[in-house]
Every structure is written in C-alpha cells, then in structure tokens.
Amino acid sequence: MPFPAITYYMISKKHVLLSLIILFITAGSAQSGFVPYGRIFKATQDERTYITQAQDTRLQIKLHKALALNAPASILYISSYVYLGHGFIIGEVSDETERTNLIESAQSVSGLNAIGYYLPVKLQTQSDEPSALEIKLKGIFEPDYPSSKLTVKVVQDHIVLLGVLDKNDQEIVLNSVEKIAGSNKIINFLQSPQPENRKNRRIRPLRNLFN
Numbered sequence: 001m002p003f004p005a006i007t008y009y010m011i012s013k014k015h016v017l018l019s020l021i022i023l024f025i026t027a028g029s030a031q032s033g034f035v036p037y038g039r040i041f042k043a044t045q046d047e048r049t050y051i052t053q054a055q056d057t058r059l060q061i062k063l064h065k066a067l068a069l070n071a072p073a074s075i076l077y078i079s080s081y082v083y084l085g086h087g088f089i090i091g092e093v094s095d096e097t098e099r100t101n102l103i104e105s106a107q108s109v110s111g112l113n114a115i116g117y118y119l120p121v122k123l124q125t126q127s128d129e130p131s132a133l134e135i136k137l138k139g140i141f142e143p144d145y146p147s148s149k150l151t152v153k154v155v156q157d158h159i160v161l162l163g164v165l166d167k168n169d170q171e172i173v174l175n176s177v178e179k180i181a182g183s184n185k186i187i188n189f190l191q192s193p194q195p196e197n198r199k200n201r202r203i204r205p206l207r208n209l210f211n
Contacts, residue, residue: 045148047164047193048084056082063087063109070105074098078119079153080106083164084191085113090153090160092122118160118187130154130180139176146172160187167192 043053060082067089068075078091087106093099099119106115130138132152139145146169151162159181161173170190177186 042148045146047149047166052084056085059085059087059109059111062111063089063106066105066109067102070108071098071101074102078102081151081162082112083162083189084194085111086191087112087115088162088189089115089117089119090155090162091119092155093119094122096121116189118155118158118189120156120158123156132159135159135177135180138180142172142176145176152177155187158185158187160189162189164191164193 043050046053048056060080063080063082064075067078067080071078074091074093078089078093081088081090087109089102089106093102099117099121102119103115103117106112106117132154135152135154136147139147146165149163149165149169150173153160153162159177161177165173170192173190174183174186174188
C-alpha cells in the first residue's frame with residue numbers, strides 16, 4: 001500500500017534536511033577521499049547548532065589558509081581551531097618574530113570575533129609530558145568524561161583544552177586533567193554555549209519537526 005502524500009512529503013523533506021546537515025559538517029573533509037564518520041558523530045554530540053558548526057568550519061578553513069600563506073614554514077607544527085567564532089592557534093614557534101607573524105595573520109581573517117593562542121618558543125630538549133591521545137584514553141575510564149566534545153593538545157609541559165561545553169562538563173574535564181597534569185599545567189580555552197547557538201535538546205512534536 002503506497003504512503004499517503006503527506007507522509008511521503010515529510011519523509012522526503014526529512015532526508016533533505018539530514019543531507020544538508022551532513023554536507024555542512026563534512027565539507028571540510030570532502031577532499032580527503034573518505035567519509036569522516038568520527039566527525040559526524042562528534043558533530044551530533046557538539047553543543048553548538050549545526051549552523052554554528054558549519055560557520056566555525058568555514059572560518060577555520062579561512063584561518064588555516066591565512067596561516068599557510070603568511071607563515072608556510074609553521075603550518076606543519078601549528079594547529080588552528082575556531083569555536084563560536086573565536087580563533088585559536090596552538091603550537092611551538094622558533095622565535096618571537098614567528099609568533100608575531102602567526103598572530104597578525106590570524107587577526108587578519110575577517111569574521112573572527114577574537115584570537116586566542118598558546119605559542120611558546122621551542123625547547124632544546126624534548127618533554128616527557130603525556131600525549132593528547134594518552135589523556136583521552138585515560139579519560140575514557142571516567143564514565144562522565146565528555147571526550148567527544150573536547151580537543152586536547154599537549155604543547156611542551158602544558159595541556160591545552162579547547163571546545164564548547166556547558167559548565168558541568170567543563171568541571172568534569174578540568175578535574176580529570178588536573179588529576180593527570182596538575183592545575184598549573186592547564187591552558188583553558190573551553191567556552192560555554194550561548195542560548196542562540198546551542199542545540200535545542202527538547203523533543204519536538206512530529207507535526208512541528210519541519211516548521
């Protein structure tokens with residue numbers, strides 16, 4: 001028995017909506033030759049709306065390009081991120097001139113609200129601090145650890161935390177990382193979602209799903 005016209009319309013519109021969402025989230029990885037399932041999962045767990053995530057992705061691409069053009073020698077060991085319109089550049093630099101160049105390049109990107117950075121000068125000796133992967137693996141054993149919403153970078157003897165988490169999740173993360181590294185080793189770039197760019201977790205009636 002064929003579906004009624006109204007049911008078919010709703011299903012089709014839902015598929016289109018889901019397709020657009022996935023397109024926004026995967027746009028930055030479309031040229032990689034594979035489907036980034038991990039990124040899709042992380043996007044569903046993210047506190048930001050899908051539109052905000054897409055906007056941040058576009059800004060991150062612009063930020064990455066600006067750094068690549070103005071400081072090409074740095075791009076291999078400098079990471080860039082954008083959360084809620086705020087840009088972040090993380091990594092080691094060879095000297096103060098390189099740091100200034102990176103910061104000025106980031107500040108030249110239109111659309112960014114602000115720039116945060118942690119760019120210490122490279123050390124002569126290697127650090128024995130735990131890697132970002134090690135921290136994430138340890139965090140898995142804590143049942144409430146919001147690892148899918150979090151980006152962790154280890155730079156020299158400091159742990160840089162980035163992401164958009166509510167206050168409860170931020171407290172969980174900070175407590176977890178403090179147990180591993182101590183509070184004086186944490187660079188906290190975590191942000192709290194604002195009402196206008198936070199997902200609506202309330203279950204909506206089916207009749208209002210596409211309104």
